[in-house]
Amino acid sequence: MNQMEHAKVKTLEVYEDKKLGYKAPSLQISVRSHVATTPDRIINQTEIGYLYSTKDHLPKFDYTHKQAVACQKLTPKKLRDIQDGNEFVDFKKSIRRVFNQTSDRIKIFAPKWRFYKKTLSPQQDLLIVGAGAFASADIVGLPIHKINATSDAIASRMGRIRENAERNSYNLTIAPSFNIRTTPRQLTKNIEAVYDAGFKIITIDNGGYQRGWFENYPRYLALSNLDLEGFYIIGTGVPRKWQENNITSQAHLLTLMGQHSLAIEVVESFQPNDEKRANVLERLLDEIFRLNANDLGYYPLKEHIRQNGNKIICNSDCPACRSNEGLLDIYRKSNKAGLNSVFNNVHDAFDSLWGMKDLKEGIIAGDLAERLKNRKALQKAVSSINSQTKLK
């Protein structure tokens, strides 16, 4: 059944920390000549767009990430237009444009479908998969047709779409996509049903900023408890910061709770807007949250300066930070062009990848618990979640 599968997944290692109560695997996914190992950070279309928006302000660069995701927003109206009007070509082009802006890597198309109460028709399924195929996506995250459909119905519907894709000789893998709003029990059942039907890759839409951590928490526990060999979850729509302390990097936290490769929430394209506050420097220091990959936490620049002075803390070959004298140098420069949050997000993309690589090395070497002691913000979140779980 899986002879046609385009993307292949295998488990390399599983790390289990009985004391803190988490389990983290390192998986390998291979597609064409590309190989990625998890935990991994996926660049999204907003981040890919920065290659263009910074072109006059940063030396030419490309991302070192192995996976890219296009998360075009789908609405019922847009789907109708794609189906009945002339929007299909533009839709396909918009996906392709994302992939073309950066060099070749594992290409994922996972549309952002937040109208989870609506039902998708079989024809709409085919249009989504077809758009991904024509845009040469390697993996298409296809939203399940109905959030409260039975797991058997979901698995057989996905199976039919896969047969159709095979008949059309599409060179891609279909990954059933689940909304984090699915009830925990149903989420587990649905995932097990599609896994049994041969779908080894799924995507989870984490809901972006609309969904709070506490609402999602029972779902994350359900994902943590899945025990499926060679099974790979792509998480999209991840908020940067963990809501409970507003510091810990949520993408890194989720790699210890059942998801393997994470992409942060796609936001509207950036518009320079420094009008909001008269004192721009004040806004910079208070409102810009910068990733500190040593801690795997986000701190306002003001706090960064309090802890580290003007020292740049960046562990990667990040174009936003390199060849700057000090931290304020970076933000003064970008502030002049109205790009300070973009520079900040470029740093985020590179250094959060560094953080994922560190977790991966810890899983493979078997010293993850030791490494976590240095990643203070992540460690704090993991300990706190574990103590809550024990209280129940």
Ligand SMILES: [Zn+2]
């Ligand atoms: Zn940096």
